[in-house]
Amino acid sequence: MEPNGHDEASRILHELQSLKATKSDIDRRISALESQLRHLNLQNGTVVKTSALPNPITAAHHDLTPEMIHRYSRHLLLPSFGVKAQSNLINSSILVVGAGGLGSPALLYLAACGAGRLGIVDHDVVELNNMHRQVIHTEAFIGQPKVKSAATTCRSINSSVQIVEHHEALRTSNALEIFNQYDVIVDATDNAPSRYMISDCCVLLGKPLVSGAALGLEGQLTVYNYNGGPCYRCLFPTPPPTAACQRCADSGVLGVVPGIIGCLQALEAIKIASVVGEPLSGRMLLFDALAARIRIVKIRGRSPQCEACGENATFTQQQFREFDYEKFTQSPLTPSPLKLKLLPSDSRISSKEYHDRVANGEAHVLVDVRPAHHFKIVSLPKSLNIPLPSLEARLPEISSALKEEEERNGSLSAKLYVICRRGNDSQRAVQNLHKLGFTSARDIVGGLESWAHDVDSNFPTY
Ligand SMILES: Nc1ncnc2c1ncn2[C@@H]1O[C@H](COP(=O)(O)OP(=O)(O)OP(=O)(O)O)[C@@H](O)[C@H]1O
Numbered sequence: 001m002e003p004n005g006h007d008e009a010s011r012i013l014h015e016l017q018s019l020k021a022t023k024s025d026i027d028r029r030i031s032a033l034e035s036q037l038r039h040l041n042l043q044n045g046t047v048v049k050t051s052a053l054p055n056p057i058t059a060a061h062h063d064l065t066p067e068m069i070h071r072y073s074r075h076l077l078l079p080s081f082g083v084k085a086q087s088n089l090i091n092s093s094i095l096v097v098g099a100g101g102l103g104s105p106a107l108l109y110l111a112a113c114g115a116g117r118l119g120i121v122d123h124d125v126v127e128l129n130n131m132h133r134q135v136i137h138t139e140a141f142i143g144q145p146k147v148k149s150a151a152t153t154c155r156s157i158n159s160s161v162q163i164v165e166h167h168e169a170l171r172t173s174n175a176l177e178i179f180n181q182y183d184v185i186v187d188a189t190d191n192a193p194s195r196y197m198i199s200d201c202c203v204l205l206g207k208p209l210v211s212g213a214a215l216g217l218e219g220q221l222t223v224y225n226y227n228g229g230p231c232y233r234c235l236f237p238t239p240p241p242t243a244a245c246q247r248c249a250d251s252g253v254l255g256v257v258p259g260i261i262g263c264l265q266a267l268e269a270i271k272i273a274s275v276v277g278e279p280l281s282g283r284m285l286l287f288d289a290l291a292a293r294i295r296i297v298k299i300r301g302r303s304p305q306c307e308a309c310g311e312n313a314t315f316t317q318q319q320f321r322e323f324d325y326e327k328f329t330q331s332p333l334t335p336s337p338l339k340l341k342l343l344p345s346d347s348r349i350s351s352k353e354y355h356d357r358v359a360n361g362e363a364h365v366l367v368d369v370r371p372a373h374h375f376k377i378v379s380l381p382k383s384l385n386i387p388l389p390s391l392e393a394r395l396p397e398i399s400s401a402l403k404e405e406e407e408r409n410g411s412l413s414a415k416l417y418v419i420c421r422r423g424n425d426s427q428r429a430v431q432n433l434h435k436l437g438f439t440s441a442r443d444i445v446g447g448l449e450s451w452a453h454d455v456d457s458n459f460p461t462y
């Protein structure tokens with residue numbers, strides 16, 4: 001009788017397991033014999049007595065000091081890592097671009113695990129709203145450069161690692177020079193121009209790139225430009241539309257999500273630097289926190305048409321220096337909040353003036369056009385939440401609120417004001433309201449952020 005599929009699979013699995021066990025016994029025996037051979041002090045064919053054996057440190061074929069052997073002992077005990085990989089790591093240099101949500105955990109582990117030289121690039125300062133995920137920074141460093149804060153923590157974890165601080169934004173003018181000093185590059189930034197720039201620079205200098213991303217409740221990870229694998233441009237020859245490039249400051253992020261991806265970035269960088277395992281090249285890891293799902297998908301290989309690494313690519317270092325990544329991706333390298341100016345000044349009012357009018361009892365309706373989940377965080381008293389996309393459909397609510405206010409105050413007309421988080425959506429809303437007949441609607445310049453800044457310093461910002 002033919003064996004069924006399950007029997008056949010379990011037979012193969014069983015045989016595989018027993019072969020693997022035998023193989024690891026043989027590997028162990030080989031290393032034991034090699035080690036015995038190394039420790040035999042042969043002189044003219046005779047073994048010299050044990051007491052005459054050289055000092056085990058000089059006899060060992062590595063450059064780990066006694067302190068390092070103790071510090072990294074749990075690495076050294078791993079048969080698949082051991083002395084060779086640890087020595088490789090200690091002799092390597094790794095650069096982390098961005099000391100934020102991804103860079104924080106990556107740097108913590110790279111320092112702890114013993115990368116020989118660890119560079120950190122960031123131009124930003126630590127803020128209170130970074131703390132939930134940027135776990136390398138402590139409250140004492142709020143307002144100080146992230147690079148300084150991260151370097152201090154790394155040094156306090158492992159003083160034997162050389163930490164190099166690059167307190168500057170990575171740009172085409174400094175990227176080649178900085179990358180040249182490192183073996184492996186970790187991209188822990190959060191914007192499109194930096195991603196393209198970092199990838200192109202790695203291609204030009206032949207450096208492997210560990211790239212991670214995390215937003216909301218999802219993350220992804222891959223290794224570019226490694227051993228003939230694809231670069232970032234091979235996968236994304238043209239930048240995504242600017243609208244698709246969301247940021248944590250707008251969309252939010254659950255702290256532990258970049259934590260997980262950043263740890264995986266450290267792992268990939270360690271594998272490459274220590275020359276163990278199979279780096280995640282040509283594959284991409286996709287992490288879905290809510291569904292508790294991790295998938296690894298195959299991605300396309302190096303593209304022959306790629307403008308950076310393809311067969312006919314002619315991209316030079318000089319062209320790199322002159323390339324405008326912000327123009328190419330239509331988004332800024334160091335994003336600052338968008339500040340639109342869509343309305344004439346007589347359709348706008350400052351938060352301070354609005355405050356004074358309310359204080360004087362002016363009859364009015366304040367429409368807050370932020371999404372409902374923003375409104376739940378904080379709002380101004382008596383404001384009416386009508387998110388921008390539903391504005392047109394909910395016009396009757398505005399009309400009746402205005403009517404009620406007029407009746408309550410016995411005044412002829414109540415004013416209509418519109419507010420949002422930073423003063424962009426409120427202008428879009430006022431433009432629509434004008435078209436829809438509410439011609440006197442005005443927006444509050446700078447939104448709730450300006451209210452917190454200019455009127456009430458206790459008003460929470462997020
Ligand atoms: N070109 C660049 N050069 C140096 N650092 C960069 C560059 N681009 C981004 N970064 C840094 O990468 C980090 C990314 O961190 P993260 O994605 O957690 O966002 P954030 O800017 O700190 O926070 P949020 O978006 O919530 O305001 C930031 O510290 C940022 O300064």
Ligand SMILES: [Zn+2]
Nearest residue numbers: 231234306309
């Ligand atoms: Zn490419």
